[in-house]
Each structure stands twice: as C-alpha cells, then as structure tokens.
Amino acid sequence: MNTFLINTVILLALVVTLGYLNEKVTRFPDEIALMMFSIVIGGVLVISGIAFQGTESAMKFLSGLKYFDLEKFLMEGVLCFMLFAGSCHMRLLDFKTHARTISLLAVAATFLGAVFYGLLFYGAGKLIGLSMTLPVCLMFGSIVAPTDPIAATSILKKFNLPSGISFIMEGESLLNDGVGVALFVFFSGMVTAQKSGGFFQVMAKELLGAVLVGIFVTTVCFYIFRHTKDEARQIFASLLAVSLSYLLCENFEFSGAIASVVCGVLFSALRNYREFKGEALSLEQFDNFWSVLDTLLNSVLYVMLGLSFIHILQMPHVLVLSLAAILANLIGRAGSLGISVLFTGPLPDGYDKISFIKLLTWGGLRGGLSVALAMSAGSMVDENTCNIIMGGTYAIVFFTTVIQGMTMPRVYQNIQKGIGKKG
Template sequence: MSGFLPQAVILLFLIVLLGFFNEKVTKFPYEISLMLYSVVIGAGVLIFVSVLSDTPVRKMLENLQVFNLEELLMEGVLCFMLFAGSCHMRLLDFKKHARPITLLSIVATLLGAIFYGVLFYAGASLLGLPFTFPVCLMFGSITAPTDPIAATSILKKFNLPKDISFIMEGESLFNDGVGVALFVCFSGMVTMQENGSFLAVMGKELFGAVLVGVLVTAVCFPIFALTGEGNRRIFVSLLAVSLAYVLCEHFGFSGAIASVVCGILFSALRNHREQKGKPIDLQEFDTFWEILDNLLNSILYVIMGLTFVHILQMPQVLLISCFAIIFNLIGRSSSVGLATLFAGKLPNGYDKLSFIKLLTYGGLRGGLSIALAMSTREMVGTETYNIILGSTYAIVFFTTVVQGMTMKQVYQRIEKKISEG
C-alpha cells in the first residue's frame, strides 16, 4: 500500500480513533495523547510485523510507519501551521513585551545552542563518540528553538497569565528563524563551506524573510480586505503564506519566518481596520484556520509517534538520548537565565527565578527540530546521523509528553510560590 490517499486514510483513522478514545477515557492533553498512543501503536505494529512472513499484511503494516516527515514538514504543512499560530497575535501586546521576547528568541536561542553544543561535546568525548565540536554546535542549533506549535497548542490550556503566555508564545514563534540561521552557520562549519559570518547568515535568513513576508502581504491583503466573499479571504490567506514560503525557498531565506511575518501582518492590519471602524467579517476565516491548525497538528504528532519506535532500534541511542535530555534541560535553563537578567521587570508578579523555571520546563520541541536533524543526513556519517536523529526524537518526545503532561503541576507550584511571596 503506497501513495498519498492510503496514507491519508491511515492517519485520519488514527487521529479520529485516538482522539475519541482520549476524549472519553484518558482525557490527556490532545496533542500529548496522539503522540503517546501513536508510539504504543508503532511498537505494537513493529512486534507484530516481526512475527509475520512476507505477506500483503506485513507490507501494509511496514508502510504504516514509512512517512517522509522531513518533506511533510519543510515542504508541506509547516508554513500553514506557523501562519495559523501567528495570524491571531495581538501586535499591541508584542510591542508591550518586545524586550523579553527579543532577548528570549535571539539571545537565549544563540546561548542555548552554544551551551548544548559544549555539553554534548564533553559527553561525546567521555563516551568515545565520533563528534567534532562543529557537529555538536550544529546539534545545539537543532535543539535550541522551542516549538511554536507545541507551545501555543499545549501551554495555553493551562490558564497561564495573559502576559506571560504571550511572551512564551512570542518567543517560540520568533526563534525559528534564529535557529535556522544558526543551523546554516554551524552546518557550514561542518561541511567546510563558505556560508559567511553569523551576521551575514542572519541577514539572509531573517531579514530577507521579513522583506518577503512584508511584500507578499502588501500585495495580498488589499484583496483580502476588499472582497466580500468569506471563502475568497481564506483563499487569499492560503496564497499569501504559500507564496511567501515558496519565494523564500527560492532565494534561500527562512520560509518559517516569512510565514510568521505574514500571519502577524494579517493580524495587525485586521486590528487596524477594526480600530478605524472598518471591521471585516472573519468568522469563516477564523474557523478555517483553527480547524486546519488542529488537523495539521494532529497529523504531525501521529507521524512523530509512529516513527519514534524505529529510532529506538538504533545502536546506543537510549543511553545517548538520556544524556541529550539532561543536557537540553541544562542548556535551556542556562540560556533563559542569562537572557532574563536583562529582560527588565516581568509581568503578572513573576520574579526572575520563577520565570526561568516556567520557561525552562515550558520549552517544548517539535517538528522543526526533527526536520533539521533529518537534513543532516548528507553532512555526517551514518553513525553520527543516527545519534543526532535519535537524540532529537528523544528530546522532542520527552519535552512534549513528559514535560507537557506535568506542566500544569509545575505551573501551579510556581503560582503558589508567587501568591505566597
């Protein structure tokens, strides 16, 4: 069984079945339940396949776990997921919290990649792994960016204070471009290519993407605002984000950042019209993007869960993954801590220590990290690639399932301390 439609049927069947079971029985956060149960199903399929002979049933089950996740993310759904997460952002709130969001999305991401790279290089040296320092820095850039999809879809369910929640969402949306730029810079060191200095890469990845996002929005939004058809507004938004992403891919900019820029500008222009007394009826638009965002998130988590079992079969991956998870927590807390020192007064009565604890534990990872890890296949040897991919999967799984499921308890303890203080 191969092709798009059979795989789509399998994915939709799992999304419906697992979602319904979780709704009626376990009642976990939705995204966590999809990944967790998909891992269990993937393990069961792997065990069942191992005892079958070469039959059509075996081939069908093997195809169940053959999804090109990198292609799906980087060339399919990532731009739409990022647009959906940012098209409802409150620009006035961003202006209010520009300083902490900028520090966290740029400074903390850079420091996190460096800290993680140094820690993993030390660990790899102790274990005798064939990792050079540039490879470890590249690995750090893969795991440093927090995932906007996971952050906005999981953390908002815990009734975080409005301003703190916005800062966390803003960081996770804007640090993708920084992470991609760091990845390009450090992967250039690995492959001994002349990719330019960090500032040059940042200029190309980040500012080029911003320019594309602004120009595409300037062309598309007037049609969006002037048309009287709700369906056409949806089509225009789809055109804007996909066109921005394709142009960035052609010119070598960050398509992820361009998608976010389009979403923010659509939201800002929409709010501007409302303030001028010229509101647009966007009920269909909002409903469409909420449904699409939920569907794409569901597909992402199911595929990641199904493919996770294959990663566990790689040599030494379990031991190395434990080191990777610990180093990730240390690198995240250290980088956020240093960036927070310069963030000024924090909202909602949060002191710096409580803020650092919340952002460290709320630093979930997701599809972008997996896609970047997969793109290292041609840069490093098979053993190094397997370690990078396996460790990245472990970090994504741990932050999404373990941290995601216990985030509410951590937040409640932090809130209790703040209220008592």
C-alpha cells in the same frame, strides 16, 4: 491504488479515533495522547511484524503503515503552513505590554539556548566518543532551541495560567520559530561554508533572499486581502502568500521556512495596523481556518512522530545519546533563561525571576519545527551524524511533550505555592 489517499485515511482515522478515546477516557492534552498512543501502536506493529514474518502481504502492509514519509510530509508539504499559522495570530496591540520580555526570550534566550546546548552536547560527545564538530553541535543546538507554540498553548490552557505569564510564554513560542530558523541557517552556514563558497555568502543568500521574497509576496497578497469583502478570498490570499513564498525560495535556494515566518509576522502586523487605524476587518473565518488547520497538521505530525519513534530505539547507543540530549536541553534552556531574565525588568502576576525560570524551563516544549530542521540537516552531514541529530531531536521532542507535558500541572502548582508563601 492511490497511496496518498490510503495514508491520509489511515492518519486521519488515528487522529480522530485516538483523539476521541483521549477525550472520553484518558483526558490528557491532545498532543501528549496522540504521541503516546501512536508509540504504543508503533510498538505493536513491530511485534506484529515479527510474528507475521512468513506472511508477505502482512509484512508489506505493516511496513507501509510504519514508514510514512515524514520528511516529505514536512519539508515538501505542510511546514510552510504550520510556520505561517504559528506566527499570524499574534496581536501586536497586546504584545506591546510585554514586548521587552517576549523579545528577550524569543531572541536572546533562543540564541543562548542554541549555543549552550551545542557546547554541552559537544562536550558530552567528546566523553562518549562521538565525532561531531563544534559547528555541527551548534547547528544541533539551533534545531532544538525553539519551543513549540501549539503544544505549549494547549497544555497551558488546561490549568488557567495567569494571563500575563501565559501571554509571555505564548508570545515567545510564536516568535522564536523564526529566530530558530534563522539560527539554523546561521550555524548550518558554518557547516556547509566550504562546499558553498563561504559562510557570509550562505547567510546573505539564505536569510536575506527569504526575507525579501516574503516581504514582496505578502505585500502583493495583502492588498487583495485588505480590499476584498469575501472572507473566503482572504483565506485564499493568505494560502497563496505563504505557499508561493515557500515555492519561490525553494526554487532560488533560499530558506522557505524563514519566508513562511516572515509572511505570518507581516500578516499579523498589517492586520493589527489596520485595526489600530480603525479599519474594520472581518477576520473570524480567517482566524478559525488557520487555527483548525494548525491543529490538524500538528495532530497528524504527532501521530507520525509516534509511529516513527520505535525506529529511533533501534539506533546504537540510543539511551546514552538520548540522555545526553535531554540533559543538555534542560541545562541549556535554564541557563539561557537565567541570563535573559536579568534584563527583563519586573515580571507580571507576582512572579520572581527564579519561579519564572523554573516554569519556562519545564514549559519549554518542542515539536514539529525541531523535527523538520533535523531532517533538513541530513543533506549537510554524513549518515552517522544525521542519525545522532535525529535521535537526539526525537528524544527531546518525546521527553518535553510527554514527560514535561504530563507533569506540568504539578510543577505549576508547586511554583504557585512558593509564590503564595513569599507573598
């Protein structure tokens, strides 16, 4: 029987059923609900597996249901489309108003966050006896540094965040995906430099090659996108651009993730430039398609993460490692924001710098990109180190999505009360 179709049916059934249950009963943000319910289901499956140990058919079914190929789903399937969807919606005409703040957060704060996290986790590793080098810890920092645009946007819209602050948070999340991928290539180049012939050679090949491929393919495909009057063909052209860029990069051993982000940013820039020049572009179907596709892929991803989460708990010293990863993430995020906002100038909507740091620290949710980068690190490090990176990444994604996501409204209300008293 077709395994792919079976897995697709199971995942879609979980996405639809759990989403409907959440809509009618619990009413959490969808990402939180899908992950929480899937973790519960994963736990039930483990208990059921123990109960049905003597039944071979039951064990085979439960094993197949628990071990979806998450790495293949991301790295060989949907990662390029998720990255493109996250970066193709930015309206550069609106971006201009907050360009300085968003650029500082997306570039400087992401870089500093990766470095701070790497240093903190390196120190924590020394204390608890982990054999992780500083370059590996910095690579780990780049994995968890970029925030997730879908989760952040979905949760923020639930409590009517002021437009200026909301746009800054969404803009940072959309742009720092590409920065995070570039940092991952940068620091992973340090880790693999001895095997690959040198750090700068790795950087030039992975980063520059991906950018050139993304620019070339997008330029060709956007010509069709611009001149066709068929809205479906516009969508097909964008799908061709990102998938072809990713495929070429995989073939030439460039970074397909960076090429996908380049495609998305270029599509956004070119379409906004044409609109600025007064050229009418009918893009309602295009925007709706990529919005729905992004939501679907992220929903499936959160279900898969939830089902896989139970296996992370079986790692040795998982609680200590998870606590160290979560604390390092919070401290690193707050520290990177604290330095970056010194150079942002006045903030919108009456926010002072301290309130802004608090909101963005707790609102810095992590998602699918971090998991994908963690998985791709597996080929660069030994099995034990890979397990540590995967466990820490899972812990951060779970904590930021579920714990921070669920408490975000209360944190926001407290910050707003503080701003009101100062005003």
